[in-house]
Every structure is written in C-alpha cells, then in structure tokens.
Amino acid sequence: MDIFSILLNLFTPSVFLVVFAGVLVGIVVGAIPGLNGAIGISLLLPLTFTMEPQIGLLLLGGIYMGGMYGGSITAILINVPGDVVAAPVAMEGYPLTQQGRAKEALYYSIFSSMFGGFIGVLVLILFTPPLARFALQFGPAEMFFVSLSGLIIVGALSGSILKAALAVLLGLFISTVGVDMITGSERFTFDSLGLRSGISVVPVVLGLFCFAEMFLNIGKKPSEQVQYRDQKISRMTVIKDILSQRFLVWKSGLIGTVVGLLPGVGTTLAVFMSYGDAKRASRRDIPFEQGNPDGIIAAESANNATVGSSMVPLLALGVPGSPTSAIIAGALVIHGIVLGPSLFVNRPDVAFTFLYGMLLTVVAMTIIGAIGIKYFSYILKIKMEYIVPTVLVFALFGAYSLRNSLFDVFIAIILGIAGAIFKKMHVPLAPIIIGVVLGPLIETNLARAMRIAGARNMPLWEYLLATPLSKGLVALVVIMLLVVIRMRHKEKIAAKEVKNA
Amino acid sequence: MKTNLTLLLSAPFLLAAAGTAQAQDYPTKNIQIIVPYSAGGGGDTVARIVADRLGEELGQQINVVNREGAGGEIGIDEIARSDADGYTLGVFGYPDNFVLEHTRDTSFTFDSLDYLAAFDDMPMGIFASPNSQHNTLEELVSYGQEHPGEMIIGESGALGLLHALAFAERSDMQITPIRYSGGGELMNALLGNHIDLASTSSMSHDPIVDSNGKPIGFAAEERMEMFPDVPTFKEQGLDLVMGVSRVLVAPAGLPDDVREALVAALDKISTNEEMITNFENSAIPYRYLDDSAVNEMLEKSNSVLMPVIESNLDQINGN
Amino acid sequence: MMLTVAPLPTNACAQMLSNLILGVIVLLSSIFFYLQTTDLPDRSALFPQYILWGLAIVGVLLIFQALLEGRKKAAKEELEARREARVQFNDILIFQVMVPGGLMLVAYGLLLSVGFYPASAFLVFTIYSYHAFRIDAENLNRALWVRAVIFAFVITLFMYLVFTLLLGLPAPSGALF
Incomplete structure (x- = not known):
C-alpha cells in the first residue's frame, strides 16, 4: 500500500468522526480539574478493542491532543489549570482575563496549540528513526543534567528568589516521601500506607492551584468578579501576532519536541522551559505574570508539541515515553501490532494512517477550539457562587x-x-x-550514575562527563544559570528605576 | 412542593436500599477489577482482555481500576481488604504478592486472597545490550566471573530484582543491579547501552531484539513457542526457572454461590478463541489454569521461591 | 495578580512579620524531618538530607531578612499599618483558608464514611451558603437554603450521571453509594 492510498483512506467519514469525538473528549477531560488526557484514554481504551487498530489509535491520539489543549481553557478563564501542563498558561492568561481580554487569551492559546501540535506531529512523521536514536543517548548522566537545567528555570520566574528557593526545595522534599524507588526503604511515611505510595503531582497541582484559588474566591461579590466582555478581536489578528514574534512559536514548539522525546521527563519540564525562555526573549513591553501573551504562546505550543514527539520512541522502538503513550501502546498490542522498527514494514497501513491522522487531530482541535471559544468564555458570566462549589467537587473527584x-x-x-x-x-x-x-529524576539518575561509576571503578564526575552529549548539557546548564542571573540583575535595576521615579 | 423535594432527594437512597435487598443472583451490579499497576503494562492488558470477556459472560459491566503504587503493594492490599462479595476482584502478576509479603511489612498474606484462575505463563529472561560483546550465556558468565561487580544489570519490579539476584547467584557471578521504575524505562536504558544486561519478562523480547538487543536466555522449563530461537537457561546448564503468571483473585471468604458462578464463568471463557487471539497478539503466552490447578501451581511455586528470597533477603533490602 | 476580597497587605511590615513566621516554621520542620532521616540507609537518606539542609538555610535567611527589615526604625503610621495588615491577614487566614479548608476536611470524612455523592452534595451546599454568608450575613434566608439544596442536588446528579453512569468511572464509595 503506498502512502497516497493511505492518505485517501484518511478522508472517510468514520475517521473524521472518530478524530473529532476523540479531540472533544480530550478537551472536556482536560478542562475538568484533575482529569487529564491519560484518564480519558484509559476510559475509552476498551472501546478500541473492537475497532480497526488505526481508527482506535486515532481516537486515543485525538484525546491526547485535545487533553493537552483543554487544560488551558479553565486556566485562562478562572485561574484553575485543569492539568499540570496548563499552570504557566494560568500565570499569563488569567491576568489577561482580568483585563477583559479573555477571548484574546483563548485565541492565543488555541492557535499556539495548533502550531505546536503541527510541529510535533510533523517531526514525528519526518524524523522518527533518527530522533529515537537520539533519545536513547540519554542515560543517567544526561538525564541528571537535563533535570538540573529544569531546576534553574525556577530562578527565571519572578518574585523573591529566597521564596522561590523555598518553594522548589519544598517540592523536591515532597517528592522524596514514600517508598524509595532505589532501595525500597520508607521515607517520611509515618507508617501510613497512603504515604507509602508517595505523593504524586496531580493532587499537588489540584491542591495548590485549584483548591487554594477557589478558597480565596469565596465571598467575592459579583461586582468584584471579572466581567464577561465580548471583545472585538479577529482570529487573524492573533495568528499574525503569534507569527510576528520572531521564532517564538517555532522555538517553543521545538523545545517541546526535544524535551518531549526524553522518557519520563514528561511535558511539565518542556512547558516551563519554553515559558522561561520566552520570558528571557520577549520583546513586548509587558512584564511576565501580568498578561504577556508570549507566555501563553510558549507554553501552549510546547505542550502540544510533546504529543507528537512522545510517540517517537513508542513507534520507533516500542518504548513508551510518557504515561499516556504507554496506554496507547497497550491499545496497540491487543491488536497484535508489534511496535518498533518493524512496524513500518509489517503494518505500514496502521503506522502511516496514524501518523498522518495525527495531523487531522490538530485540525480538529483547532476547529473545535476556534469555534468553541465564544461559548467557553460564557463561563465568565456565571456567578462565583456557582463556580466555586462546582469546581471544588469536580476537583475532589479528579483528585480521586x-x-x-x-x-x-x-x-x-x-x-x-x-x-x-x-x-x-x-x-x-x-x-x-x-x-x-524533577525530584525523582534528579535523585534516581544521580543514584544510578553513582552506582554505575562505582561498578566501573571510575570517579563519579568522570562518568557524568563521559559523553559529548553530557558535556554539552553541562554547558547548557551553565549558560542557563548565567542567563537567569543576568535576567534577575536587569529586573533589579528596572525595579530600582521605578522606585526612584 | 416540599414533600416532593424530600421524595426526590431520598430517591437515590431508596434505590440503593432496594439494590442490596435483592442481591440474590450474582451479579446484579457492576464489578470492578483492581489492577495494582498503572495502565498500559502486561498485567493491565491481561485484566482488560479478561474483563471484556468475563463481563459479557456474566452480563454485567466490569470496570478495570488501576491502583498503582509501592511496587503493587497498595493495590494488592486494597484487593485483600475489599468486601468478599464478588464485586471486587483483582488481577496481578504472581509472585508479586508473595515477594512483597516476604520482603516487606505488608498487611496482606498469601492466604488473604482467593486465587480463582491464572491466564498466562511468562518466563523472565536476561537480555544483553546491542553493544555487548556477549551473545551467549557462557560468554557472559565467564566475563562476569572474571570481572566481579562490573557488569550492570537493570531490573524493575519485585520479581525483576529477585530474578537478577538469583541469576547472579546461580551462575557464581557478582553483578551490580540497578533499579528502574518500569519496563519502558528499563528497555530504554538497555537499548541505549547505558546498562549491560536487563532482567525482564519475555514480553519485552520483540522490541529489544528489533533494536539489536540480544536475548541471552529465558528462565523457562522449555523453549517458548513464541520464541523458538531463544534457549532456556536449563539447556545451557543453569538451573533457573522463574516467571510471572497473571492471576485473577478475589478477597478470601467469597460466598459459595458467588465463587461457583465466577469459576464457572471463567472456565467457560477460557476457551474463547477471540480472547486467546487477543492474548497471543499481545505477546502474552496464554495458559489457563482453573481454580484447583492454579492453587496447585502456586503452592509448588511458593516452595521454589521461598529459598531464593531467603538467601537474597539482605541484597533485596539493603541493595 | 491575585483577586481577593481584601486588598493585599503589600507594605513591607506585614511582609516582615509573615516572613519571620515562615522562616521559623521552615527551620523547625526541616530539623524535625532531618531527625527522621537518621535511621534510613545512607543511600536513601542522602537526597532528602541535602534538601532539608537547603530548607533549613532558606529558613535562617528568611529570619535574618525579616529581622534586618524590622530593625529599621518604624514610623508611627507604619506601626499602625502593620497592625492593620496583621488583622487583615488573620481575617483571611480564618475565613478564606481555615473555614473552607475545614469544610473540605469534613467532606473528606463524609467521603470515607458515606461515599462520594452525599459528600459532594454536602460540600456544594455548605460552600454555596458560606459564599453567600461571606458577602453578607443577611443573605442567609429561606430562599437561599432552598437554592443551595437545589443546586447541590443538581450538581451531584449531574456528576453521577456523567461520571458513574455514562463513563463508568469509579467514585469513592461508602456506606450509602
């Protein structure tokens, strides 16, 4: 079967139906606090057993794509990120909503998601084999440095550096609770079975971002609430503006793609990395965390770019790169499809239909998003007295x-x-x-590196710097550190000037 | 108006009460199967395939619920604690429960569960990295004995470590085990040549071999039908048989009629060809054992595993 | 960036006090948790110990920072502002954090004992009424109770229909559901 006829196969009603349905489900579960694409996918997994494999795959792929976008809607409108990856979007999008520019923020989010989604899927289509080989180069040493660079991002966020340090250390500490992965000993569990399984990131996000935000909203009078305003802004204006930010959307999409390749690192790091970089490079005269659209563009294009790239190791090697792609792998094996290099030889119909079909999921997401935005922003018309209890119970369910x-x-x-x-x-x-x-990544990879270095009778630093890739990553860590220090310095000067004036 | 509202509000309660009152012919409501691992792995796949068929056979929806955490301990504990009414079942890979019970301070024991059936028999195996100079067990062992502690073996899960330790012990080698949080991460490390060996189940065979990883051997009694080219350890002179078997369990103390209904339904679906195809497609070697056969198998296996666990307890805990 | 009922206590004095308290809490809890690590095998203890050292240092620095700020002679009106800010902060702490947090914990208790749906109805009802009460205590009248009951019922029913019946998601179950 040649590629052309596979592409023709894509243009059938059943494919369109499945893709749209998947994306819609994804957007809805993504927007509900606590639920995310992975839950949506495991819900609909049994449904795919009876479908043709490529159709079932596209259903799941659609949920994955839609779920990455859906979280940004509630993040922008009510400052409650539906999922971890939408946290930076809330930091820029909600201030815009407060300024009466909700619709504009939502447009930025959907069209950045579109560009990011396309970049990720195109990379998946064009470069899967070489990128999979590249991803394999990341051993304990390389992963350790990548995680360190993620920690440095914290310095780029605004606010007191001391309190930022406190927050990141607290997060690292939370990650150590539970049965230690490496030795199996219990840390800070106080004999509680619940603490033994550790504290995972979703309840933390729900607590910090959703519950806390809702608590502080209690008692807000309707007059204090953000008012719904139908903003006159055309879609093309926003798209043009996204493209006129030199490289921003492409760079963020690529950061998402590359970081998304790394197994276990997940989307969170990609999103914060491109957000931090956008803050460094932004040419707009708006401070970050006060409604700079560049932050939305960077975060949203990065998270949707990871959808495509996290499938690279899955399709090329049969190694799932994210929890969501692990579930998709489960759906494939039931159909007797062996993932890995042989997939493109044995079942090109499945492989190529899926690859090109993922482009359709981006199209579907864009259409649903661009049309739906008008209706999403009606959330702002609802009084706080209804929003707060509803969000709280949904989040309660989501946490479970x-x-x-x-x-x-x-x-x-x-x-x-x-x-x-x-x-x-x-x-x-x-x-x-x-x-x-990042806590578990830093700890386990450092522990592995120490053990391997020990077994090979070499000093730890020699093992950590053994490959050209790890040397390059060390350089990256140092450069990022310098950039963050410079950013901080500039901000300080700017703050002084404001004070003097 | 007020009375109507009260009635409306209490309706769900009344319905619930009615539901429990007529729980005569099992099953009358949805059943849940707890899987103590995250979605997407081998144990989860088995649970979903079986849930699909069993639900059809019993005429009720069966929901698969993933309760991962602490290497399976959290989920197995929850299965053991559930009401023994047949509405909570569990699927996991034996001997995870047995290994956990004897290496940690768990609140469940082997007898907290009622083992109703087993669906597969999947041996553990040792694979070498693509860059490894060793293609056979013999080469590998002679290198390992000359370079004690230098060879690095990746493992994941309770059984992965046990298998790695037993492998080293029986072949008189000292090797360094390194823990990974899941099969995917482990495969990644092996294929990227960051570790020398991996201790994992035969399910990983295809992706590893496709990327030029080398199968050294399986800890099976005889060669597997699926992979006739891979030798067993036994035929290479190493006495090591160890594997995973996905079992369907209920909390101990099921009412007799419920147990009979479940066992009969399981026996009936065990020959369903569509289900068997699903297993084979997923590279899971299908082997059905009914309730008496499974208990016999488990008892035998426990007595084989116990000495292995005891002699490696220090390594498992202190590792 | 935050929208709250009360304006933020932005002056340095209120910050100073809260930083001092924060610093002391961070320092004390890092010492407490550090003591917990001493029984662990070395390889398990290493990473948390580094983090706790870091936290302790941050705690000390916060205390120092607060004390340095505090030593600057405070003008009279600043003292006044400080007291006002403290009152405001306590107000938020009690009414915006402790009360709703407490209600959530009660709902959690209900979740454990009677199941998700009764707990959810309880939570919607109480939070809805509490919200009205915070705006104006006069709001608590019969009409509001009726609205709260209906709203709680509708939301709970909606969640039941979507999550349990349509999607078959498991909800935490208790004695009743």
Missing part, C-alpha cells in the same frame, strides 16, 4: 480518579490549605510543582 486513591484526595485538600496560605505569603506555587516533577 488519577490513582483511584482516597489518600490523594486528602493530600490535595491539605495542600489546598497550604497553598492558600502560601499565596498570601507571596511564596510562588509553580516552583513547587517543578520540584515535585
């Missing part, structure tokens, strides 16, 4: 659903209380999430 764990619900509530206090004390919340995500 991730691992079907009551303990996670408890953790989310406790962190909600803590998060509201932190907010009042000006302790930034995003670094906590970065710490929780």
